[in-house]
Amino acid sequence: MSNNIHVILSGGVGSRLWPLSRKSNPKQYLNLFKEGSLFGMTVLRNRELCNKVMVVGNCDNYQLSKEVLDSQGVEYIDIVEATPRNTAAAIAFAAFAAAPDDILVVTPSDHVIVGEDDYASAIQTGIAKAKEGYIITFGIKPTRPETGYGYIEYEGDKVLSFREKPNHDTAEDFIERGNFLWNSGMFCFRADTFLSELQQFEPKVYATALAAWQHQKEGRLDEGFSKKIPSISVDYAVMERSKKIRVVATQFQWSDLGSFESLYDYLRSTGYPVDENGNMIIGSDMYTAFVGLKNTIVVYTDDALLFVQKEKSQDVKKVYNTLEKHQSKLID
Template sequence: MAVTHQITHVVLTGGIGSRLWPLSRKSMPKQYLKLFAGESLFEKTINRNGAFSNNTIVVGNIENYKLTDILMSKMEKPFIHIVEAIPRNTAAAIAFAAFASKPDDILLVTPSDHVIEGSDLYESALKQAIVLANQDYLVTFGIKPTKPETGYGYIEFDHENVIAFHEKPSLEIATKYLETKKYFWNSGLFCFKAAKFLSELEKQEPEVFLASKAAWKANKNGFLDYNLSIKIPSISVDYAVMERTKAIKMVPSRFDWSDLGSFESVYDYLVQKGHPMDTNSNIVIGTSRHTSFVGLKNCILIYTDDALMVLQKENSQDVKDVYQELKSIASPLL
């Protein structure tokens, strides 16, 4: 798609990916792992959106900014790097990118750790979003669900109009959502003008707006001050703006999408790409050592140098409990 507007790709790369422990760590979050055909999710994100944007802004944190610098240097990709002193969630992260942009710049905001396939469908959705953004709407992308997923939030919609946002549902409710065809997964992808986003943020969450503005004004070569940053309320962009603004539209999207937020989604992705699997649908990640699963089905063995985990694929969301337990004892395994 030829770029005819000033479009900036804003990459959010502050997450840890705790539900993919022990692969994902503070020192090497999931977006930087070379787990996907020798390429990281971060690299895939940059390459996927390069054809649609004029500029790139990466918003990360003090713990992972060097990993970003290494990959961007390798790709020889010029970019603006905004380094948070402390994570303050996505509302502030996007605000920093908007402050760093011109008012009429269109920001295409994407996480750095999602898998998106189906380039034609993706391009079509972006074109639709850019048209709406130029009309001063804040645009979110809904993804057509392929199963009753309980790990995602949902957007209730009518064509491009958003009716309501819904939290992660029970399996029973998710099944009803799938049947009605009026609920799409909330992707965490956004498109809007920088000034329009800041205007809505100031209206809905003035404290976040003012504290983020103060932190941005005092930045030094993109590095934000800790004492100013800690004053910013930590709130997601969905809660702060998207669920409360009247100027919202949703692009119903049908490209293949996954946030790879759990080992179940990683399992599905790897198996689709031809990852080895035994006759009982068990797989191994992280080692080439011979592994036998006896009396087990649909299991995943995850191996690292200092940790080993075996889990039932369907219980992948429970990995966050393991992470929280290790966090509570300040384990060096994090």
């Protein structure tokens, strides 16, 4: 009998949420919410939908995953990447660790989802289609002309095209046309179906990932073999090329919390305080006054202070990249 396996991808750093998110404590492990961390919330929402759990992380964060899963009493299969090789390889490792007919429900570990019943319905629909041999992607009904997400053009459950992150005018056009969804980065498929498609479209990724997996020791991947794997996203490797793709248009509310703007919107929706001009403080109880500022976010940590205009939140990554270029300890 096949298993439904929740595969959690937890390798991201969350550079747009610096200085909260660091290499040693990425955004998915930050306890910013009443419910705990995004990682913990991801585990909980899938417990009744899947009977096994796999975590694909890296040598910097696998202990953080362990702390959360142990606290929830969850047994899991731990796959630790020696070096990041993008999502195509990460998902391949999970498929190699599964039985051929197991259904993999692949999710990031750093998303907020509201609407448990709608979420469960979408996943169950995806599992049913995956059992028929399809590769399922989950699309989110857009609520605004977002330029930070990829889009899926669809008709029924058929994918007509995948679109890269658009400019604002193009995103507005997508919304007006009404047959576009945000690409959530969540997938569902049989393990053997995915591996067959990966081998067809990216044989080098398949072969080098398999070699790395064959030399793993208790889920720890060898660095030398891992470095030979091309770094390619699953979207490019399989999703945009396979003829077996189907989409589930979901009804739940979703955010990848990929910027302080999206974090601000989510926190505000939960009653987090802002002043009369929409200014917000994160990370401190210190009295802070804003004069002549609107929609400004102030982020406190022990060693850094960030002031960002809500609408410019995507540019925080530039600060992170500059610090990384100078090998600053502020990102560790």
